[in-house]
Amino acid sequence: MALWAAGVRVLTRHLGIQPESSAVLLGEIIGSWLVLNALLLGLKTWYRRRYSPFRDIPGPEPGPWLYGHAFDIFDEPLGRRITDWGNAQAYPHGLMHFFGLFGVSYLVPTSPAALAEVLSTRAYDYVKPAGFKRFTRRFWGHGIVSQEQEEHRLHRKTYQAVFNQGNIAQARGPLSTKSRQLVDRIHGLCAPSPSHSAIVPVTQLTARVSLDVTGLIALGVDFETILDRNPQVLEAHEALFAGSRDKRTLFALYNAAPRWLGGLIPLRVARRMDEASRVLRGACRQAIRSRAAVKANGQRLDFVAHLVQQGLYDEEAAISQIMVILGAGYESTGGTLAWILYCLATHPDSQAALRQEVRSRSRPMDESDYEALPLLNAVVLEATRLYPAFSFLLRKTIRATAISGRAIPRGTYVALCPHMVNHARHLWGPDVEAFRPERWVDRSSPAGPKLDATGGASAAVCMLSFFSGARSCVGRALALALMKRQVALLVDHFQLDPVGGTPQASGLFATSPPADLHVRFTQVR
Template sequence: MPTMETNSFNVILLSLAESAIAFYLFPHVFPAGTLTSFFLIFSLVNFGVLGFYILIIYPFFRSPLRHLPQPRRGFWPIIGHGLVMFKRPPGEAHLKMMKDVDNDGVIFFRGFFHTDRLLLTNPATIADVLVHRSYDFEKPQWVRTFLRQFLGDGLLMTEGDEHKHQRKQIMPAFSFRHIKELYPVFWAKSIELCEVTKAELWDKPDKVLEIGHFSTQVTMDIIGLAGLGRDIGSLRNSDDELIKNYEEILEPTAEKAIYFVCHLLFPPSVMHALPWKLNERVKVTTSNLKRICREFVVEKKSRMKVESQESVDILSILIRSNTFSDDGLVDQLLTFLAAGHETTSSAFTWATHLLSIHPEAQARLRTELYENIADPKALSEPSFDIAGLLESLPYLNAVCNETLRLYPTIPVSSRVAIRDTTISGQFIPKGTQSFVVPWAMNRNPKLWGADSEKFRPERWIDAETGRATMNGGADSNYSFLTFLHGPRSCIGEKFARAELRALVAAFVGNFEMQMANPDEKIKVGGTITSKPVQGMRLRLTPVEWGSGGHMAKMG
């Protein structure tokens, strides 16, 4: 079906033609009318007919998708199934659809104003959208407009040929060899996190900390070193400006969730005109972030003129490519600083939660670490193959994989067909929005079994060999969507996985973790990313790195 803008333009043209015909050719039929009054009357009638067609005729009698399986409950006139966008945790309502509706990979439901929406539910349909026909689908325009405020026109926001070009230029920074070289950085910062945490606990009788803030600091420091070639030092500076701005943007509040959804319902011009305090805060924080990134670019270019050897950080690689203007470099930095720290920060926070409520898994992981790492300081030595060691530990990798499965950083994603296309043989009209929901796919019992929503790291370990597996027992790689797949998959997946391994290993080896309140029910919120609504308060007991899994608690 044509877009709303096209339909409105056509209605106006039709109304002009009808009013002119009525006024000039049939004055005896409408003797008292003026050209303006004719136009207003015909516009009112035509828009009424268009509204009736859009709300009733097309979705219920003309849409080629109307015969697909659809949920029986949750539909409201005009609203459709649009309320699923407000349900928390994000993606949970989609998971319920997958469980309740018998389907062959596609579920049809209706959004606001009865617009066609598709939920993709099996590996075949997911593969079509993300891989086989990936350039038939793009992120919705309103999502890109909203995110562009924070991320500029970086890799995440571009589409088509521009995206292919940018990804090709950036890919060398995320090669396997480069990630291996960064492991010592990941480990050094992970150890620094433990030292800072112990210092913070010194004056706290209850030994309780909100781990989310420290998680953000350490991942920002890591992306600073890997992305900019400089130590931002936020772990040692609790008032860091960069951290404050990102924490303000990403804090999961109800107001921000409403603000995000309003951008779906109203055009940017209307949203920006509203006397909403959040509008002003968005302007301030995004302005601050762009200024900081511009300072980083200027500083980096000056340093590169006097550096004796070529740096391998992301910004240096982009500058040497000579394909990005200063504004383009700022856009890429905005993207990598945000996505590069938030992915692992969120995953690490959820890992500490899962291990806190599963003490047996925590103890097993600590035993594995102590048996394989006699001295954590030795991992920092240049000759030590830290990448080979951490990637070879089955239970460490199982815990990380299971965390990423249960708590994907981006729980809900969507794509819009930019031309008529197909998904697994089903005709998809241009403009149809399809939902790819990592939260739901990663927890779908049809793909992961009856215990799909339980934390069970063992699913990632082969029972016969004791080695780590790549699919967690699922039949398809498309059952795990945390990093998506295909040309639009997360370019920093290997980076994030390596970083998470180091952080989890160092932290579990140095602390025994419990929830500050064992009865607390952690609520998952956030607008784009999944974060704990009230933070993650843990009771931490420092332990001395030992061997054989025996913990020696420090006084």
């Protein structure tokens, strides 16, 4: 800008043009600079669209010249437009292409082989966009969500030590305890009714119990929000993670506006999120410091205890990682659990079959039963397939790479769309939109039914709710363990029935159920 101003000043003097005032000169400088940039941007957009190396790759219709499908991909519910495009035609080489803002190209892997390359074989050829990382660092801190390359590899190992199957097995007792607390809470809501039933805000309650569980795993501390304690922790999570139009506007600003501008615009939502982040970090700090000793002694290992034992403990860095863990529990696991309950409420035959399976075991159920019941596991996986917590995530290549033999230049955007993959007819069949837990049950063995780990799809990567490979969800074992216990106990104690119309998914990053999603619970004997 300074060079342009100097150039305009020299040019006016050379041509003998004398501005009437300094204000007029300033206006000329700014106006001409804006016109020049608009022309250059238009030229760049034309060039990108005319000479894109991906023009031969199939995809949706090009869309408006200036912004393409930029608004389609971020429209709510996330991932639905891309899912429609994915099912509209065949993609022979496992790639979809479309244009976004100012002619930027986006590639979407559509085949198991292409997905495996992006998520496993060449996973570290990609990073998250800079705007996403600036946004998450401001409000959550620099945790594993914003970390890349060697830093990501290092901290992923730290997570795996705590979230592995063996350590989660040690936490099965506390998981069942928290699940019973939710059951007791709903019994309390049903008690005053002569019909022994109540309309329950499931999104709110499942978020609470999930937040409590992740607090135990992250900090070794139970926030007890399901018992209406520590309301400031719950309110801070709602302020940070609940989806809203103003938050999406703020996120778009971080991705589209210059870096210096994103932090200067005084949006009210940003101030609310800053305050919520401060409250939550303070609660984490207090919880960490209140523990007199951090030891495992062969028992369940929480995240803070592991950091201390390994000599990796740094309070501020630990809090940033814990913020990620708590957010995943509140938004991802809590939201998915609410969707499972909604699916059961709207499919009474599946609910009755599941109740029969649960009651075929001794009561109370043994902890190992939750892993052994095929229909229980199938119900959880099928609802998770239909409602992936994260429907759309963007990556950008940091070096020249390849997908399905196709050369991909450095700086290319690659969109991962779990919703499209989980709803792809060429991967799951014509009944892909149906809630059909039976697709996950293998009844071919004379020994009895067992879980089909791929749900009848050709590869495990076709179920992308927990991602795959180097970027797979480290909290998968914990999320599944909690959801299976919670679902089994609730179905054993209650009949679930739908309330109202079809809920619309929302959320800032996660595909969360609406806050006003309700289900009627009626006590059953």
